[in-house]
Amino acid sequence: xxxxxxxxxxxxxxxxxxxxxxxxxxxxxxxxxxxxxxxxxxxxxxxxxxxxxxxxxxxxxxxxxxxxxxxxxxxxxxxxxxxxxxxxxxxxxxxxxxxxxxxxxxxxxxxxxxxxxxxxxxxxxxxxxxxxxxxxxxxxxxxxxxxxxxxxxxxxxxxxxxxxxxxxxxxxxxxxxxxxxxxxxxxxxxxxxxxxxxxxxxxxxxxxxxxxxxxxxxxxxxxxxxxxxxx
Amino acid sequence: xxxxxxxxxxxxxxxxxxxxxxxxxxxxxxxxxxxxxxxxxxxxxxxxxxxxxxxxxxxxxxxxxxxxxxxxxxxxxxxx
Numbered sequence: 689x690x691x692x693x694x695x696x697x698x699x700x701x702x703x704x705x706x707x708x709x710x711x712x713x714x715x716x717x718x719x720x721x722x723x724x725x726x727x728x729x730x731x732x733x734x735x736x737x738x739x740x741x742x743x744x745x746x747x748x749x750x751x752x753x754x755x756x757x758x759x760x761x762x763x764x765x766x767x768x769x770x771x772x773x774x775x776x777x778x779x780x781x782x783x784x785x786x787x788x789x790x791x792x793x794x795x796x797x798x799x800x801x802x803x804x805x806x807x808x809x810x811x812x813x814x815x816x817x818x819x820x821x822x823x824x825x826x827x828x829x830x831x832x833x834x835x836x837x838x839x840x841x842x843x844x845x846x847x848x849x850x851x852x853x854x855x856x857x858x859x860x861x862x863x864x865x866x867x868x869x870x871x872x873x874x875x876x877x878x879x880x881x882x883x884x885x886x887x888x889x890x891x892x893x894x895x896x897x898x899x900x901x902x903x904x905x906x907x908x909x910x911x912x913x914x915x916x917x918x919x
Numbered sequence: 920x921x922x923x924x925x926x927x928x929x930x931x932x933x934x935x936x937x938x939x940x941x942x943x944x945x946x947x948x949x950x951x952x953x954x955x956x957x958x959x960x961x962x963x964x965x966x967x968x969x970x971x972x973x974x975x976x977x978x979x980x981x982x983x984x985x986x987x988x989x990x991x992x993x994x995x996x997x998x999x
Contacts, residue, residue, distance in 0.1 A: 744982065745985055748982060780987075786987075788987045790934070790936065795936055835987075
């Protein structure tokens with residue numbers, strides 16, 4: 689399959705995504721933020737970084753890039769879109785995913801490997817046994833997910849909560865296991881349909897065995913398998 | 920030229936990490952009377968004469984504030 693990886697001014701994880709796709713035997717090409725043609729791509733990736741310097745709010749300006757109107761159309765027809773870190777913030781600003789990402793509780797930029805639990809969800813990008821654990825790197829200053837209680841209940845009921853931060857043994861600490869203060873330990877969510885996925889951790893950085901382990905590969909493998917099945 | 924001042928603040932119930940940190944810092948500096956600090960954004964906007972407040976509100980809802988987490992207040996600036 690062929691991934692389209694969008695580059696906004698200030699993106700800095702696009703090469704990691706392309707490398708991860710290549711490692712897994714897929715094609716991947718860059719898409720410039722000014723482009724308006726996504727023909728030929730099976731899935732779109734909004735990578736991490738600091739699009740437009742994170743001015744106003746993270747993702748607030750990128751959301752109005754010419755390419756984003758096409759990404760919205762792409763997502764609305766059910767094609768797969770993933771936003772990683774800053775990409776997640778852009779998807780939230782574009783209202784392709786509910787809620788918002790606030791500054792980390794504690795005001796620290798957090799860069800470390802954490803553990804997440806795979807929840808039972810409708811997410812097309814996460815074909816893994818619910819309850820299994822993934823070790824993934826995080827690298828962000830605004831990952832403190834928030835939404836109103838009604839939205840949280842709706843997401844829970846629809847299977848839109850995909851990943852939750854947890855302790856290394858899979859348990860969840862009483863005061864929350866999210867290093868950034870995220871509501872209900874939420875690390876990743878999808879839309880109702882399951883084709884749009886946003887997460888703060890960086891799965892693309894743990895795909896090549898050279899970087900230690902390959903816990904992130906499941907994200908890209910899941911969508912590739914799904915697309916192969918549905919044609 | 921018309922001028923507007925825009926105040927963007929977190930909605931009620933949305934945790935404000937910088938505000939909470941400033942609050943703790945003030946108390947630890949001995950300002951025990953401090954019970955709450957909320958930190959928002961202040962935006963000065965210059966627009967063509969005759970621009971309506973509704974249009975400025977549209978700019979706020981679309982870009983300058985995120986209605987999911989923020990409220991905004993617009994004040995026209997009277998020229999001296």
